[in-house]
Each structure stands twice: as C-alpha cells, then as structure tokens.
Amino acid sequence: MAEPVIEFRQVSLRDGARTIFQDVNLAVQAGEKLLLWGRSGSGKSSLLKMALGLIHPGSGEVRVAGQPLDGRNVWEIRRKIGFVSQEFQFGRGLTREVLRRFGTFKANAGAQFDDEALRDMCRLLELDERLLDKPTEELSGGERQRMAIMLVLLLRRQTLLLDEVTSALDPALKQKVVRFLVDQPDRTILAAAHDDVWLEHAQVRVVKLEELT
Amino acid sequence: MNGAPDISVLGLLFCLLLLALPLALEVKLRPGIFRQTLLAAARMVAQLGLVGLFLEYVFESDLAWLTGLWLVAMVMFAAFTVARSSKLRVRKFYPPLLASLAATLLFVLFYFNGAVMHLGDLLEAKYAIAIGGMLLGNSLRGCIIGISNFYGGIRAEEGVYRYNLALGATRFEALAPFLRQAFTAALMPTVATMSTLGIVFLPGMMTGQIIGGSGPLLAIKYQIAIMLAIYACIILSVSLSLWLTVKHAFDEYGLLRTELLT
Numbered sequence: 001m002a003e004p005v006i007e008f009r010q011v012s013l014r015d016g017a018r019t020i021f022q023d024v025n026l027a028v029q030a031g032e033k034l035l036l037w038g039r040s041g042s043g044k045s046s047l048l049k050m051a052l053g054l055i056h057p058g059s060g061e062v063r064v065a066g067q068p069l070d071g072r073n074v075w076e077i078r079r080k081i082g083f084v085s086q087e088f089q090f091g092r093g094l095t096r097e098v099l100r101r102f103g104t105f106k107a108n109a110g111a112q113f114d115d116e117a118l119r120d121m122c123r124l125l126e127l128d129e130r131l132l133d134k135p136t137e138e139l140s141g142g143e144r145q146r147m148a149i150m151l152v153l154l155l156r157r158q159t160l161l162l163d164e165v166t167s168a169l170d171p172a173l174k175q176k177v178v179r180f181l182v183d184q185p186d187r188t189i190l191a192a193a194h195d196d197v198w199l200e201h202a203q204v205r206v207v208k209l210e211e212l213t
Numbered sequence: 214m215n216g217a218p219d220i221s222v223l224g225l226l227f228c229l230l231l232l233a234l235p236l237a238l239e240v241k242l243r244p245g246i247f248r249q250t251l252l253a254a255a256r257m258v259a260q261l262g263l264v265g266l267f268l269e270y271v272f273e274s275d276l277a278w279l280t281g282l283w284l285v286a287m288v289m290f291a292a293f294t295v296a297r298s299s300k301l302r303v304r305k306f307y308p309p310l311l312a313s314l315a316a317t318l319l320f321v322l323f324y325f326n327g328a329v330m331h332l333g334d335l336l337e338a339k340y341a342i343a344i345g346g347m348l349l350g351n352s353l354r355g356c357i358i359g360i361s362n363f364y365g366g367i368r369a370e371e372g373v374y375r376y377n378l379a380l381g382a383t384r385f386e387a388l389a390p391f392l393r394q395a396f397t398a399a400l401m402p403t404v405a406t407m408s409t410l411g412i413v414f415l416p417g418m419m420t421g422q423i424i425g426g427s428g429p430l431l432a433i434k435y436q437i438a439i440m441l442a443i444y445a446c447i448i449l450s451v452s453l454s455l456w457l458t459v460k461h462a463f464d465e466y467g468l469l470r471t472e473l474l475t
Contacts, residue, residue, distance in 0.1 A: 052379050053466040071465025079381040088376035091390065107381030155380065 003066030005030050005159055005188045006051050011060035013046055020046065021213045023060070028190050033182045033201070036192040038209040044192035045085065047209070048161045051190070052078055079107035082157030084148045086164045095139065096132040099151055111155050121150040124180070126173055141168040149177065162191040171197075217424045229254075268342065277336040284322075284345050288315045291353045299360035300475045301458065309457030314356070317450040318349055325442045347418065347439060348446045351403070355447030356454050359399030363455055364462065366391045367469055378467050384459075387467060392455065399451045403444050410440065 004027035013020040020043040028034045036044040049055040050062050053074035062069040064077045090098045096118065103113040122129045125146040131139065139147065145168045152160060160181070166174040174197045181189060182201045191198065198204050220228075232254060239247035271279055292311040296303045301310075322345050326332045332340060367374050367388075377387040410416060411433075415423075418439050422432035464470055 054375055054379060054468065056466070074466050075383065078379060083376075083379040085376070085379070087372055088379065089370070089372040090376065091370070091373040102377075102380055105377075105380070105382050105386050107383075151380070 002030060004028055004063070005032075005065060006190060007063040008047065008050070009061045009063065011047070011050065011057045011062060013043055013050075013055070014058045021209060024209070024212045026207065026212060028188060030188055031185055033187075033189045033204045034191070035198045035204050035206045036190070036209050037194075037206050038192075040194075042209045044209055045087070045163045048083070048085075048163050048190060048192055051161060052081060052083060080157060080159065082152035082155055082160045084145075084152050084160070084162050084165045086145070086167065088148075090136045090144075090147070090151075092136060094132075095134055095136050095147060098136050099132075099147065099154070102151060102155070108155055113154060117154060118150075121153060124153075125150055125177070142170070145169060146173075146177075158186065159188040160190070162189060162193075164193055165191065166193065166195050166197065175200075216426060271342065272338050275338045277334070280336045280338045280341050283342055284318065285315075287346065287349055288318060291349050295353055295356045295360065295454070298357045299364070301360065301364070301462075302473045302475060305461055305473050306458055309461065310356070310454055313450055313453035313457055314349065314352055316453060317352055317446055318345060321348055321442055321446045321449065325438070329438050329442070344439070344442075348442060351443040352446045352450035355399040355403070356450050358402070359395045359447075359451035360454055360458065362398040363391050363395035364469075364474055366394050368471070368474070371469065374469075384463070384467050388459070395455065396448075396451060399447055400444070403440075403447055407440055407444070410436065416440075 007027040008024050011024045012022045020041075024047065026034075026047075036047065038044050046055050050057055051064060051069070053062075053069055053071070064073075064081075067073055069077065091101070092098075093101075099118070100113045102108055103111050118132055119129055121127075122132070127143065127146050127150070131143055131147075136144070136147075145165060149165055162181070166177055169177060174195055178195075178197050178201065181187070181191075182198075182203050199206060232250065235247050235250045238244060267283075271283060289311065292307055292314050293303065295310050295314070296306045322341060323335050325344055325348075326335045326337070326340055330340065335341070370391075374387055374391070406416070416436060419432045419436040422435055423429060427435075462470055462473055
C-alpha cells in the first residue's frame with residue numbers, strides 16, 4: 001500500500017494543563033475524503049494545522065507524503081497543500097487584489113488569477129462578481145468563506161485541508177460545495193466539520209476525533 | 214565663528230521657571246504628569262551636566278580611543294533602549310541590535326566625515342561625537358518605530374501572516390507586507406521633516422550653527438547633509454535590525470516565537 005498523504009502517529013496536544021487529545025493515530029490515503037467529526041474544542045482544527053506545521057504536537061509525529069514533518073520540509077509541503085480555515089484572514093484591500101496577492105507567491109506561479117478564472121469561480125460558488133471589487137473587510141462571513149474556497153481552488157492543490165468550510169453557507173450552497181469537493185476523485189481531502197451535509201456522501205470516511213484518543 | 218553667547222546661571226534658573234507651566238496644569242487638571250516631568254527634567258540636568266563635563270575633556274584632549282570609547286558606550290545604551298522600547302526580550306535581542314546599530318553608525322559616520330566633510334581624522338572628537346550622536350539618536354527612534362510596528366503588526370494580524378504561510382509563502386513573502394509597513398512607519402517622520410524643513414521649523418543642527426556664528430548658507434549645507442545621512446542611517450539600521458532579529462524571532466516553521474516578545 002502506498003504511503004498515506006498525511007499521517008498522524010501517536011499525536012498529542014495539550015493546552016497548558018488540559019489535554020486536548022492524546023495518542024491520535026490517523027492516516028489519509030491519496031484520493032480519500034476524510035471528515036473529522038467532533039464537538040467544538042475537541043482539537044479538529046488543531047490537527048489540520050499540525051499537518052502544515054502551524055501548531056506543533058506535544059508528542060508524536062506528523063508525516064506528510066511519507067516524510068516526518070520538520071522545519072526544513074514544511075516549506076515544500078505548504079506549497080502542495082491547500083488550506084481553508086475560518087480563523088485565518090486574507091488581509092486588507094480590494095478582494096480581487098488580495099486574492100491575486102496569493103498568486104504572486106513563487107509557489108503559486110502556475111495559478112490563474114485572471115478575470116475569467118475569477119468569474120468562473122464566482123459562478124460556481126454563487127458569488128456576485130461585483131464583490132471582487134469590494135474591500136475584504138466588507139464581506140460577510142459566508143462571502144469570506146466562499147472567497148477562501150475560491151482561493152484554494154484557484155491554487156489547484158491536490159490535497160486540501162478544510163476547516164469548517166461550509167459553516168456560514170445556506171443549505172443549498174452547502175450541498176453544492178460539498179458535492180463539488182467530494183466528486184473529484186484525484187483530490188485528497190481532510191476536512192473538519194459539524195455539517196451533516198458531509199455525511200450524505202458515501203465517499204466520505206467519517207472519523208470521530210474523540211474515538212481516536 | 215564667534216561662538217554662542219554664554220547662558221548665565223540666572224538664565225538657566227529662568228528656564229527652570231518654565232516648569233511652572235506643567236505645575237499649573239497639574240493643579241488645574243491633575244493629569245498626573247508633573248512628578249514625571251520633574252524627574253525627567255532632573256535627570257536631563259544631571260545627565261547633560263555630567264556629559265558636558267566629560268565632553269569638555271574629550272574635545273580638549275581629542276584622543277581617538279576616547280572618542281571611540283564614547284561612541285561604543287552610546288551604541289550600547291542605544292541598543293538596550295531599542296530592545297526594551299520595542300518590547301523584545303533584551304537578553305535575546307541585544308546582540309543583533311547592538312551589531313545593527315554599530316555597523317550603521319560606523320559606516321554612515323565614516324562616510325559622512327570622510328566623503329562629505331573631508332576630515333583628515335575620521336574620529337576627530339568634535340565631529341565624531343556630535344554627528345555620531347545625531348545619527349545614532351535618529352537610528353534609535355527609527356528602529357523603535359520600525360521594530361515595534363513590524364512585530365506588533367504580525368502579532369495583531371497573525372491570522373493573515375499564518376494564512377500566507379499556509380498557502381505556500383516563503384518566509385520573505387509572508388513577512389513582506391509587515392516589512393513594508395515597518396519601513397513606512399520608520400521613515401515617514403523623517404520624510405515629513407525633510408519636506409517641511411526651513412518652512413515649518415529650523416532644525417537643531419541649523420539653529421546651533423546659526424547661534425554659533427555660521428552664516429545661514431553654511432548652516433543649510435550642514436542641514437541638508439545631516440538630513441540625508443540621518444535618512445540613510447534609519448534605512449540601514451532598521452534593515453539590519455529586522456534582518457538580524459528575524460532570525461531569532463521566528464522558529465524554523467516560520468512561526469513567531471511570542472515568548473521572546475514582552
């Protein structure tokens with residue numbers, strides 16, 4: 001069997017004296033759609049961030065593409081994984097310009113951020129195109145969430161880490177976005193969510209974080 | 214040059230009388246600053262008194278090693294002040310800040326004294342200490358503004374910074390917006406001063422030259438030269454400080470080591 005794309009081995013996380021999770025073992029295979037399911041504060045988001053070296057585990061090992069994650073290879077790994085998080089912010093400026101700023105990174109040299117690509121994405125995510133010319137600070141929660149999904153799709157990453165990506169969307173759009181994401185056989189997805197809509201798809205493997213510890 | 218007229222002890226006492234103004238403010242509004250003002254004024258008098266006596270001796274003797282020693286002491290004190298005022302852990306950040314300020318001062322001061330002033334002795338006490346003090350004072354101010362703005366900006370917008378990292382930014386690409394902000398904040402006061410110089414106010418060096426007996430044209434030449442040297446100093450010291458402190462302030466994953474900030 002091929003090496004998992006992302007693997008957590010005996011990973012623990014503490015916040016001061018409190019143990020958030022302990023000895024988690026989890027492997028995400030290429031092309032798999034894995035949903036982390038669990039109550040708020042169970043550490044789902046933290047686990048996703050660990051795969052990008054944005055949080056360090058208290059103990060255990062995170063492996064990406066068969067390699068233990070460390071300070072040297074994390075930079076290359078971040079070039080290959082797309083991440084959407086409700087906590088993160090784009091930065092200030094006109095939305096179109098802010099999105100394009102990510103395209104100026106060397107890692108994203110191949111990504112298309114021209115008007116046509118942005119228009120197509122707006123159509124897919126049912127966004128009013130005029131929002132692209134609004135400052136990011138004026139976008140609503142649902143609009144920001146869709147812009148973040150748009151950004152990660154434009155970056156064309158094969159592996160996606162999605163943290164509550166549909167929480168602020170209306171039910172019909174949730175269905176549409178999740179269906180779009182899970183219907184791409186080549187994409188590997190590790191998602192953390194509360195939304196039942198993910199559970200409707202047979203291709204999604206659901207894992208309860210509490211049961212892993 | 215005829216030299217500036219002396220200020221008598223009585224004259225200085227009249228100056229101290231101006232402290233009645235903050236006292237009046239304290240009585241009326243109680244902003245709680247009079248005690249601090251008095252302490253600061255006392256410190257200023259004591260510090261300048263001692264420095265004055267010392268500089269009398271340094272200028273009189275004009276010994277290169279003594280001038281060098283005085284510059285070293287100034288840089289050491291400045292580096293400490295920058296670390297503390299920029300809310301960085303002094304123990305960790307003192308060496309890079311010291312190196313940044315020392316390298317900047319050495320380069321710009323020697324360039325100024327050599328290429329601009331054509332001094333035979335680059336460490337001639339009168340010039341090295343006076344010009345060095347102005348350059349260092351401005352570097353210090355620029356570094357405090359630049360460094361505080363840089364690390365404060367990343368702390369305040371850590372979500373933006375981490376999002377950049379997560380989506381493949383190199384260390385430099387993720388830091389670039391905060392570097393831009395830091396340089397703008399550090400340089401704008403000097404840019405504003407340069408653009409209003411002579412119209413809104415006459416700066417210290419020019420005023421000093423004029424009172425000391427120089428003609429306005431000579432004073433202006435000095436002022437232009439020192440302003441450009443100050444500008445260069447701020448750019449150099451902020452660049453070096455950020456470049457050298459960033460190595461300590463972030464871990465190998467590019468995350469800010471907040472435990473090193475106060």
